Amino acid sequence: MTTTSPLLSVRDLSVRFGGVRAVEGVSFDVRRGEVFTLIGPNGAGKTTVFNLISRIYTPTGGSIVFDGEPLLAHAPHEIAQLGIARTFQNIELFEHATVLQNLLIGRHTHRETGVWSQLFFTGRTRAAEVRAREKVERVIDLLELQHHRESLVAGLPYGVRKVVELARALCTEPKLLLLDEPSSGLNVEETDDMAFWIQDIVHELGITVLMVEHDMTLVSRVSDRVLAMNQGEMLALGTPAEVQRHPGVIEAYLGTSEDVSALRRKAA
Amino acid sequence: MRFIFKTRYEQDIVLAKHGGHVFWYSLLLLVLVAAPWLFSEYWLAQLTFVLIYSIVGLGLMLLAGYTGQFSLGHAAFLGVGAYAHAALTNAGVPFVIALAAAAAISAFVGVIVSVPALRLKGIYLGIATLAFGFIVEEVFARWERVTGGNAGMHIKAPDLFGWKLDTATSFYGLCLVLTVLATLAILNLLRSPTGRAFVAIRDSEISAQSMGIHLARFKTLSFAISAALAGVGGALYAHKLQFISPDQFSILQSIELLLMVVIGGLGSVHGVFLGAIFLITMPQVIALGKDVLPAAIGQAPGLQGLVYGLVLIGFVLFEPLGLYGRWLKMRTWFQIFPFYRRGLFRRQKAFQKSDRLK
Numbered sequence: 257m258t259t260t261s262p263l264l265s266v267r268d269l270s271v272r273f274g275g276v277r278a279v280e281g282v283s284f285d286v287r288r289g290e291v292f293t294l295i296g297p298n299g300a301g302k303t304t305v306f307n308l309i310s311r312i313y314t315p316t317g318g319s320i321v322f323d324g325e326p327l328l329a330h331a332p333h334e335i336a337q338l339g340i341a342r343t344f345q346n347i348e349l350f351e352h353a354t355v356l357q358n359l360l361i362g363r364h365t366h367r368e369t370g371v372w373s374q375l376f377f378t379g380r381t382r383a384a385e386v387r388a389r390e391k392v393e394r395v396i397d398l399l400e401l402q403h404h405r406e407s408l409v410a411g412l413p414y415g416v417r418k419v420v421e422l423a424r425a426l427c428t429e430p431k432l433l434l435l436d437e438p439s440s441g442l443n444v445e446e447t448d449d450m451a452f453w454i455q456d457i458v459h460e461l462g463i464t465v466l467m468v469e470h471d472m473t474l475v476s477r478v479s480d481r482v483l484a485m486n487q488g489e490m491l492a493l494g495t496p497a498e499v500q501r502h503p504g505v506i507e508a509y510l511g512t513s514e515d516v517s518a519l520r521r522k523a524a
Numbered sequence: 525m526r527f528i529f530k531t532r533y534e535q536d537i538v539l540a541k542h543g544g545h546v547f548w549y550s551l552l553l554l555v556l557v558a559a560p561w562l563f564s565e566y567w568l569a570q571l572t573f574v575l576i577y578s579i580v581g582l583g584l585m586l587l588a589g590y591t592g593q594f595s596l597g598h599a600a601f602l603g604v605g606a607y608a609h610a611a612l613t614n615a616g617v618p619f620v621i622a623l624a625a626a627a628a629i630s631a632f633v634g635v636i637v638s639v640p641a642l643r644l645k646g647i648y649l650g651i652a653t654l655a656f657g658f659i660v661e662e663v664f665a666r667w668e669r670v671t672g673g674n675a676g677m678h679i680k681a682p683d684l685f686g687w688k689l690d691t692a693t694s695f696y697g698l699c700l701v702l703t704v705l706a707t708l709a710i711l712n713l714l715r716s717p718t719g720r721a722f723v724a725i726r727d728s729e730i731s732a733q734s735m736g737i738h739l740a741r742f743k744t745l746s747f748a749i750s751a752a753l754a755g756v757g758g759a760l761y762a763h764k765l766q767f768i769s770p771d772q773f774s775i776l777q778s779i780e781l782l783l784m785v786v787i788g789g790l791g792s793v794h795g796v797f798l799g800a801i802f803l804i805t806m807p808q809v810i811a812l813g814k815d816v817l818p819a820a821i822g823q824a825p826g827l828q829g830l831v832y833g834l835v836l837i838g839f840v841l842f843e844p845l846g847l848y849g850r851w852l853k854m855r856t857w858f859q860i861f862p863f864y865r866r867g868l869f870r871r872q873k874a875f876q877k878s879d880r881l882k
């Protein structure tokens with residue numbers, strides 16, 4: 257694979273749940289080293305696209321190719337191995353484990369020893385544990401989680417959980433990071449931090465980011481390209497400014513100008 | 525309060541985190557080694573049972589407390605181990621090989637059970653394992669050529685390379701060694717990637733999967749390890765009683781095993797031992813109570829079941845963390861005296877759980 261080829265390439269992706277067309281004919285490429293954002297009103301199918309990429313759902317049509325590898329040929333647990341990590345819209349952490357344990361679970365695909373070696377905790381396992389810890393500490397440093405290292409996730413405030421989930425995804429050392437609404441539930445200051453971190457992740461760690469986000473300030477600040485979706489279909493694709501000006505996008509969010517004038521006439 | 529100054533990652537990996545651990549666990553081991561000279565024969569026998577149940581409990585704790593898979597048929601694995609070991613020993617197979625084979629056969633049965641169990645969760649898994657327990661109990665009763673049917677079967681004393689372990693003391697020693705080994709194995713597993721994968725499956729399957737954890741493989745592994753430990757426990761149980769019959773591995777036994785880990789405290793290795801002590805001492809306490817209570821209550825059948833039920837309800841309502849949770853609270857009370865407050869261990873309400881996919 258040459259480095260100019262897209263990292264993720266989605267073609268004609270469709271999925272139906274019964275009669276509901278959740279995603280219909282969606283195609284896009286995510287280039288290496290960019291931040292690609294999916295926007296759209298509720299129910300547009302953004303999270304469904306994420307769940308299709310992480311193989312939680314199986315599409316009814318279309319293809320997803322990641323780094324030259326057809327994703328549909330892989331089971332859900334193999335996706336992390338290929339280099340895709342994700343966060344969840346409503347946070348899916350391991351609640352009754354410490355932050356450190358959560359991050360170490362992120363190292364699962366990089367484990368070096370088998371069960372027998374671990375049962376006896378051989379020197380090899382011990383050394384591997386220290387190496388895993390070193391990797392995890394780097395992420396802790398980056399996201400400033402030092403204070404929460406030993407805390408149980410169950411007792412942490414929402415904003416910190418959000419960061420822990422991002423940290424856990426980074427511990428898998430992904431090529432592509434899927435962020436499902438990274439700023440939802442965060443206050444202005446926390447959202448600001450999140451924007452900085454996303455930029456750091458892209459520029460310093462060289463990880464490509466695909467995210468779903470509603471906060472347009474954050475979107476225009478960090479995204480290179482934006483795909484707007486509505487009712488499972490693609491509306492517009494381009495730079496944040498282009499997409500924001502696109503009449504179809506304005507219509508999806510605010511309704512058409514005819515509607516507005518019709519409402520005005522009624523009100524008058 | 526103790527503050528540990530950490531300078532190396534190994535300090536978080538070692539089992540004994542500070543001098544206090546080294547001191548108290550050494551003392552405990554010393555007392556256990558000296559037990560045959562410290563306790564009467566009766567209490568030594570009780571202690572042996574505590575150790576045997578602890579081995580089984582370690583396995584069930586790994587499965588229920590750490591992987592989140594509740595088994596209501598765990599006595600079946602105990603039984604498979606007991607019968608396999610008894611049959612092999614009586615056929616003249618050396619003790620160590622018979623014990624390993626009992627563990628392996630039990631683990632194999634665990635793998636078979638886990639195949640349907642992979643598709644089931646919560647109460648449905650409970651029902652499936654319950655049914656499995658009944659099936660196995662029935663097999664013990666019907667497969668007379670091997671198990672002796674309802675008449676049961678006798679088993680010879682263990683013969684360790686020509687050294688007959690036919691005294692209470694020597695058998696206790698054997699149980700102690702195996703318990704220590706099983707505990708170390710479980711602790712090692714829990715501080716390595718496999719143990720963390722189990723915890724991940726317990727807390728969020730969807731998220732575990734997206735971290736690259738093969739759910740089916742790790743659930744099967746957890747069942748296998750759990751069943752193997754139950755098998756070892758079963759083999760020792762058979763030796764201790766010298767006689768086994770199908771009704772020893774009934775649903776009641778399964779529930780007692782589950783009671784042990786729940787009352788001990790789900791998700792803690794200490795809880796296994798506290799639960800085992802509880803399980804062994806409880807009948808004695810009830811027997812003592814029988815003399816004190818009026819005859820209408822004291823002599824009524826099913827008193828033990830009633831007491832167990834009440835204790836279980838009490839724990840679920842008031843101390844979901846079990847005996848070990850209670851101990852943690854008491855220790856914290858002393859450590860930070862006089863600053864303990866009631867809400868200290870209360871978990872914050874979980875923030876909105878995501879609508880679980882699938």
